[in-house]
Amino acid sequence: MSIQYGETLADSYGVADSFPKDFGYGEEETDVEDSPAPSDSKPRILLMGLRRSGKSSIQKVVFHKMSPNETLFLESTNKIYKDGLSSSSFVNFQIWDFPGQVDFFDPTFDCEMIFRGTGALIFVIDAQDDYVEALGRLHLTVSRAYRVNPEINFEVFIHKVDGLSDDHKIETQRDIHQRANDDLADASLEKLHLSFYLTSIYDHSIFEAFSKVVQKLIPQLPTLENLLNIFISNSGIEKAFLFDVVSKIYIATDSSPVDMQSYELCCDMIDVVIDVSCIYGLKEDGSGSAYDKESMAIIKLNNTTVLYLKEVTKFLALVCILREESFERKGLIDYNFHCFRKAIHEVFEVGLSTPRMGAQAAGTPCLMKTVALNGTPRSTV
Numbered sequence: 203m204s205i206q207y208g209e210t211l212a213d214s215y216g217v218a219d220s221f222p223k224d225f226g227y228g229e230e231e232t233d234v235e236d237s238p239a240p241s242d243s244k245p246r247i248l249l250m251g252l253r254r255s256g257k258s259s260i261q262k263v264v265f266h267k268m269s270p271n272e273t274l275f276l277e278s279t280n281k282i283y284k285d286g287l288s289s290s291s292f293v294n295f296q297i298w299d300f301p302g303q304v305d306f307f308d309p310t311f312d313c314e315m316i317f318r319g320t321g322a323l324i325f326v327i328d329a330q331d332d333y334v335e336a337l338g339r340l341h342l343t344v345s346r347a348y349r350v351n352p353e354i355n356f357e358v359f360i361h362k363v364d365g366l367s368d369d370h371k372i373e374t375q376r377d378i379h380q381r382a383n384d385d386l387a388d389a390s391l392e393k394l395h396l397s398f399y400l401t402s403i404y405d406h407s408i409f410e411a412f413s414k415v416v417q418k419l420i421p422q423l424p425t426l427e428n429l430l431n432i433f434i435s436n437s438g439i440e441k442a443f444l445f446d447v448v449s450k451i452y453i454a455t456d457s458s459p460v461d462m463q464s465y466e467l468c469c470d471m472i473d474v475v476i477d478v479s480c481i482y483g484l485k486e487d488g489s490g491s492a493y494d495k496e497s498m499a500i501i502k503l504n505n506t507t508v509l510y511l512k513e514v515t516k517f518l519a520l521v522c523i524l525r526e527e528s529f530e531r532k533g534l535i536d537y538n539f540h541c542f543r544k545a546i547h548e549v550f551e552v553g554l555s556t557p558r559m560g561a562q563a564a565g566t567p568c569l570m571k572t573v574a575l576n577g578t579p580r581s582t583v
C-alpha cells in the first residue's frame with residue numbers, strides 16, 4: 203500500500219472510526235509489581251569480562267543514573283550481582299554482573315543454569331589496557347556459553363575508548379575483531395557470531411550499544427520499526443525514537459540511519475523533561491510522578507529543528523526530530539500519534555494475551571526472542 207504524506211496513519215490502518223481508548227495506566231495494565239515473575243525466569247543479560255574492565259560502571263551508569271565520575275569509587279564485585287530492572291523500566295530482564303575473577307572450572311559455577319536462560323552475553327574488554335589476556339578469557343567464555351546455549355547473542359564491548367584517538371579506536375576494533383574471530387576459527391566455532399561495539403561511559407556510546415543489544419532481544423522489533431516508518435512518513439517527521447525513559451535505551455527507531463548526534467539530542471531532551479518535571483511537575487507534598495500520561499514536550503532549536511516528545515506507555519516515550527515547517531501540521535502529527543500509540547499498545551497486548559512462559563507471564567512485554575510473538579496489530583499495513 204502506498205501512503206501519501208498528509209494522509210493520516212488511521213487512513214493507512216483503516217481505523218479512523220476507532221480512536222484510541224485509554225491504555226497504559228488503567229486497570230487493564232498489569233503491573234509487574236502486582237504479579238512478579240520469579241526473578242530467575244526473566245530473560246537475562248550477562249556482563250562478563252576481566253577485573254576492572256568496567257562492567258559494574260556500565261550497569262550503574264545505564265540503569266541507575268550514576269554519573270560516570272562516581273564510578274571511580276565503585277568497589278570490586280566479589281559475587282554475581284543480579285539486578286532486576288522490571289519495576290521501573292520497559293527493559294524487563296535481569297542483568298547479572300559477574301566478578302572479574304569468575305572461574306569456569308570451579309565446580310560451584312553452574313554453566314548450565316547460568317547460560318541456559320541467557321538472552322545476551324556482553325563481554326567487556328578494557329581498550330586502554332593490554333587486551334591479550336582479555337581475548338583469551340573472551341574465547342573461553344563464549345565457547346563455554348555457546349556449548350550450553352547456541353541461541354545466546356554474543357556482544358563484545360570494546361570499552362573505555364574515551365582515552366583513545368579516532369584512529370586508534372578503529373585500529374583496536376579491527377585488531378580485536380580479527381584475533382577473536384581467528385581464535386574461534388581455530389576452535390572450529392565459525393558459527394559463533396560476535397558483535398563488536400566501541401563504548402565509553404563518558405558519552406552516549408554505551409547507551410547506543412546497550413540499545414542495540416536490547417533490540418535484538420525484542421521479538422516485536424520489526425513491527426515497531428514498521429509502525430515508526432509509517433508514522434514518520436505520514437507526519438513529515440525526519441527521525442523518531444521509541445525510548446525506554448528510565449534507561450534512555452531506544453528500543454526501536456525508524457529504518458533511516460541513526461546518527462549519533464540525533465540520538466544524543468533526544469537523550470538530552472529526555473533528561474531536560476524529566477529534570478524539569480521533577481522540580482515543577484510533582485505535587486506540593488512531593489507525590490506524583492515525573493513521567494506520566496500527560497508528559498509531553500516541544501523544544502524548538504535555533505536551527506529550525508523541532509524536538510517533540512510524547513508519552514506512549516508508562517515506560518516508553520516517542521521522541522521525534524522534525525523541521526519547523528512540518529510542525530505547522532501539529533494536528534495531523536497528533537492524530538497520527540494517537541493511532542501509533544494505539545498500535546503500540548495493541549502490539550504488546552497481543553503479547554500479553556498469547557500463552558506465555560517465564561517473563562511474559564509477568565504481564566510485561568516479552569523480551570525473549572526464543573518465544574516469538576506476533577505483535578502486528580493489523581494486517582493492512
Ligand SMILES: Nc1nc2c(ncn2[C@@H]2O[C@H](COP(=O)(O)OP(=O)(O)OP(=O)(O)O)[C@@H](O)[C@H]2O)c(=O)[nH]1
Nearest residue numbers: 254255256257258259273274278279302362402403
Ligand atoms: N576512562 C574510562 N574509565 C572507565 C569507563 N568505565 C569504567 N571505567 C573505570 O574503570 C574502573 C573499573 O570499573 P568497574 O565498573 O568497577 O569494573 P568491573 O569490571 O566491574 O570490576 P570488577 O568488579 O573488579 O570485576 C573504574 O575506576 C571506572 O571509573 C570508561 O568508559 N572510561
